[in-house]
Amino acid sequence: MSNTIEIHGFCDERFETVKEAFAENFRSGLDTGASLAATLNGKFIIDIWAGYRDAAKTQLWEEDTIVNVYSTTKVMTAICILKLVDRGLLDLDTPVAEYWPEFAQKGKQEIPVRFLLSHTAGLPGFKKQFPLEGLYDWDLIVSKLAAQKPWWKPGTKSGYHAITFGYLLGELVRRVSGKSIGNYFREEVAEPLNADFFIGLPEEHDGRVAELIPPKLPLFFRILSTKVFRKLFFWHPTVKVFSKPKQTSVSSFVAESKTRAWRAAEIPASNGHGNARSIARVGAVIACGGELDGVRLLSTSTLEKALEEQVAGKDHVMRVPLRFGLGFGLPSETMPLPNPRSLYWGGMGGSIALMDLDAKLSFGYTMNNMLMGTEEKLRIEKFRDTLYEALKEI
Numbered sequence: 001m002s003n004t005i006e007i008h009g010f011c012d013e014r015f016e017t018v019k020e021a022f023a024e025n026f027r028s029g030l031d032t033g034a035s036l037a038a039t040l041n042g043k044f045i046i047d048i049w050a051g052y053r054d055a056a057k058t059q060l061w062e063e064d065t066i067v068n069v070y071s072t073t074k075v076m077t078a079i080c081i082l083k084l085v086d087r088g089l090l091d092l093d094t095p096v097a098e099y100w101p102e103f104a105q106k107g108k109q110e111i112p113v114r115f116l117l118s119h120t121a122g123l124p125g126f127k128k129q130f131p132l133e134g135l136y137d138w139d140l141i142v143s144k145l146a147a148q149k150p151w152w153k154p155g156t157k158s159g160y161h162a163i164t165f166g167y168l169l170g171e172l173v174r175r176v177s178g179k180s181i182g183n184y185f186r187e188e189v190a191e192p193l194n195a196d197f198f199i200g201l202p203e204e205h206d207g208r209v210a211e212l213i214p215p216k217l218p219l220f221f222r223i224l225s226t227k228v229f230r231k232l233f234f235w236h237p238t239v240k241v242f243s244k245p246k247q248t249s250v251s252s253f254v255a256e257s258k259t260r261a262w263r264a265a266e267i268p269a270s271n272g273h274g275n276a277r278s279i280a281r282v283g284a285v286i287a288c289g290g291e292l293d294g295v296r297l298l299s300t301s302t303l304e305k306a307l308e309e310q311v312a313g314k315d316h317v318m319r320v321p322l323r324f325g326l327g328f329g330l331p332s333e334t335m336p337l338p339n340p341r342s343l344y345w346g347g348m349g350g351s352i353a354l355m356d357l358d359a360k361l362s363f364g365y366t367m368n369n370m371l372m373g374t375e376e377k378l379r380i381e382k383f384r385d386t387l388y389e390a391l392k393e394i
Contacts, residue, residue, distance in 0.1 A: 007210065009048035009064065014394060019044055021386045028052055030379055033061035033210055034367035035276035038387060039284040041360045042292050047277050053368060065235070066196065066273045067366050068257045069212040070347030073199060073272030074165055076282065078117060078327025079297070080185050080304075085113075086302040089176050092117075092326070096168075098299035099175045106149035115154050116168045117326040118160075120311035122150025123168065124159040124317050128247045132256060135163070136265040138180075142171045152316070158215040158324055159316035166269030169327075177211050182266040192295045195281045197274030200266040209273060214254045216348060249346070254370070255301030270347070279353045286355040288361040303357070308342055327354075338388055350376045353382070363387060 005026040011019040015038070025031040033051035037044065053061045090099070092114040098102035103111075108121075115121040127148050129372040134140055145164060150157065161168070170181035177184050182200035190197050198205070253270075256262045262271060285291065290298035305326060312323040312332070323330040328343035335344060339358035346352035349370030354363040364384060370376075 003324050005050055007048050007050045010044065010046070011048055011168045012045040015046050015387070015390045017390050018383065018386050019048060021382050022048060022050070025379065030058065030369065030371065030375065031367055032213060033370040034369075035061070035065070035363070036383065037276035037280035037364045038364070039287070040361045042258040042284045042288045044277075044280070047280075049154075049275070049329065055211055055213045055368075061368075062208065064196070064275075065208050065210050065349075066198075066205065066275050066278075067351075067368055068263075069272050069274060069279070070153065070253075070270045070349060071162070072274075072345060072347035072353050072366075073166070075267050075279075075328065075345050075353045076185055076189065076197060076272055077166050077169050077181060079189055079282065079286070080173055080181060081113075081117060081299055081327060082302055082306055083188055084173065085193065085305075086298050089181050090172065090372070093287075096172065097143060097379055099172055100146070102143070108150060108154070111150075111154045111180040113172065114310060116165070116172070118324045119158040119161045119315070120155050121161070121168065122152045122159065123164050124151065124153045124161045125164065126245065127248060132180070132245045132252065133261070134147045134245055135267055136261055138167070138170075138266065140357075141167045142279065150298060157313065157316050157328060158311045158322060159312070162317070163267070163269050168268060168343070170268045172265065180266055181268045182228055185268075189282060189297065190278075191309075192297070193273070193281055193285060195246075195278040195279040197272060199272050200262040201267050201271075201273045203260065206260070206263065206274070208215060210368040212254045212257055213369045213377075214251045215250050215372045221355060236343040250372070253348075273310060274366065276364040276366050279351075280362045282361030283353050283355040286362050289357065289358055289360075293371065307357070317389065337384070346380065348372075350379055352380055361387075361391065 005023050008097055022036050031051055033053045035049040038046040049061050051061045051063050053059050078343055093112045096111050096113055097109050111121055123145055173181045173184050184197050285297045289300050290303050308327050312326050315322045321333045323332040329345050331337035331342055339356050341357040344354040351366045
């Protein structure tokens with residue numbers, strides 16, 4: 001790509017270093033198409049985009065381009081649950097089975113709601129393999145999870161619920177509100193905040209979805225994806241989580257993300273579609289204490305609960321040190337953040353949402369060139385560090 005990349009949008013001059021870091025990604029080939037946005041005190045200080053939304057570089061990434069952000073979707077799902085908690089319709093310490101009676105099977109009758117939010121329920125994956133298309137059948141998936149025995153004693157440790165997080169919490173939303181998680185999010189979060197984010201994408205928006213470009217897998221992930229490795233280590237939680245449903249390699253997920261069936265489904269842990277602007281917009285209401293532009297989404301007391309550490313240590317699935325609050329990651333060795341009252345989570349390939357309640361800062365980043373391993377980590381860290389360095393000068 002040319003050394004001159006045209007960056008579109010707005011950037012406060014005080015944050016030009018962030019814009020330059022964004023441009024450098026294109027010059028170095030780390031990004032093909034991307035968007036980056038940040039708010040301070042609820043107002044946009046950065047809202048930029050650049051590049052192409054297809055691998056062939058024939059279609060420009062536009063102001064309204066959106067993309068599948070994978071697990072950054074979990075941020076939106078967690079907010080829906082916290083909104084129900086805020087309204088008194090869900091209680092964090094009440095057993096899930098009181099809202100969802102079928103969940104009481106296989107010794108799960110006492111698991112409280114908060115365990116689902118902190119990845120400690122012991123249901124990080126599925127017991128048996130099934131076709132990837134099974135993820136589109138909501139009733140099938142939640143019945144599988146209701147009938148499943150926990151993989152460890154609930155509440156004792158975290159094990160990243162990569163896909164199951166969304167179905168478990170989404171079914172709670174359905175049982176309590178009578179609405180699907182996609183509809184609840186749209187009506188209660190996206191529309192009030194005018195945020196261009198979807199859990200279950202209407203077909204009319206297909207024309208502006210960026211094409212995801214599969215990552216070059218680091219050695220560990222290449223080994224993990226081999227049939228021999230999966231047969232030898234079928235018992236390992238990481239293998240169990242990422243080998244079910246069938247053929248859930250990174251490349252298969254990326255290929256599936258291009259289908260209408262994937263986009264239309266509500267998979268609230270991994271198929272949200274949005275851009276940096278919409279992520280930062282939703283994050284801003286969290287960073288600003290639950291209210292933004294006259295819209296009160298959450299009370300300060302509920303947000304303070306979300307910030308309370310639920311579990312810390314080496315995650316049983318991800319195999320890295322993590323700290324979880326209620327639905328979000330907290331600052332840790334894996335994601336150092338300067339302010340303790342911060343929340344975040346990111347998606348496979350590199351998208352991220354970060355909300356800092358001390359600085360009243362919200363940050364979002366989306367892209368189509370997926371990275372994994374060290375490159376993915378360094379790309380996010382560069383944006384994080386540059387943003388906070390600029391903030392110090394204000």
